[in-house]
Amino acid sequence: MEFSEWYSDILEKAEIYDVRYPIKGCGVYLPYGFKIRRYTFEIIRNLLDESGHDEALFPMLIPEDLLAKEGEHIKGFEDEVYWVTHGGKTPLDVKLALRPTSETSIYYMMKLWVKVHTDLPIKIYQIVNTFRYETKHTRPLIRLREIMTFKEAHTAHSTKEEAEKQVKEAISIYKKFFDTLGIPYLISKRPEWDKFPGAEYTMAFDTIFPDGRTMQIATVHNLGQNFSKTFEIIFETPTGDKDYAYQTCYGISDRVIASIIAIHGDEKGLVLPPIVAPIQIVIVPLIFKGKEKEVNEKAKELYEKLKGKFRVHIDDRDIRPGRKFNDWEIKGVPLRIEVGPKDIENKKITLFRRDTMEKFQVDETQLEEVIEKTLNNIMENIKNRAWEKFENFITVLEDINPDEIKKILSEKRGVILIPFKEEIYNEELEEKVEATILGETEYKGNKYIAIAKTY
């Protein structure tokens, strides 16, 4: 089955997301998908909180004059903004934008908060919905018109150096985040013509989907003083002078959820990293004639033993075990425990791990320790598998041969790395190779231009 069919199929079959909402580019997180989203964004919340960020919350509506204040910014977003023009039947005297991202609402407030250098740094983030009238092909969790899970961090600093340091911190936070999820990435500096509107420069994380196309899963922008000059975020320096704040912002979205699904999934369905799995262990009682009572009792006993340490569920539906196995394999539950009368007698436990589809037995006394070890091993295994597939999609070329690049991109796809040369690093190269220049990147110690077909 080709990838995009597999992807839309699994969103429905694993009960993650319902695309049938009557607005294009908008969809519904179903409870199982919502839990995956919640556990995923808990990870980034912890990483941000542990590195001195505070979570805040800003209004969704932005007055037109505010959104339009920074020229580059509004130029970059004017074709994507949704506008609110009425309150009930009353036309609004000022059109209100549904935030496409929140620089202009947040920096308007920062001006009110910042007076002296000791008011800096500010490091805040919010996890909200944002709206972009995407004209390209919308796709669930990948290219949305209502971005339901937009984590945007915004910082302000008293020196250029500190803002530079913040960019590095943001990159290391995202590396930890994607490493925790086992999602591979290539980090590149976007070319001038493809940076965030209003930024000095943009660093981006791209992963490679199973169909060989790259997906931008995170971006970090150094905004310099572009917005602070426009919004007059001015502070008194230690020597009593005045200066404009130095800013950064960095964001991720539902694309992280799409990546977990696409990158770790297999032909059977989801393969969830235990850390984000709504159910980490499912207990399936194998009911044999005349043995129902002891099997159900044992299942309950195991559940009670495990529920404090793991997210465990007993599937006591009145259907055949094979049906149950299939359902939980589709939903990517990392571990399954099968409870049958023979095992009870021999004081054994039968386990099944979703990533390798292997079944194995352990002594009941070792159960918790084996579960702990196996869940860690599952994470390591799916992460290594993902990086292996990722590396196989990377082709390093010695020179720039447009025809060869086109051929590789149409057959193998993935990312092509060519040695970095200033003189060819321009938009003509994109036209020549009929693909996107992701940017300049370091790979195994050398500097390259990364080229790919992207989402």
Ligand SMILES: Nc1ncnc2c1ncn2[C@@H]1O[C@H](COS(=O)(=O)NC(=O)[C@@H](N)CS)[C@@H](O)[C@H]1O
């Ligand atoms: N239409 C969309 N649907 C889903 N995710 C999107 C969409 N547009 C952008 N994203 C994701 O959101 C991330 C941040 O968006 S952005 O435009 O690059 N950057 C900002 O908006 C900055 N204010 C930092 S938060 C992108 O890297 C991309 O992964």
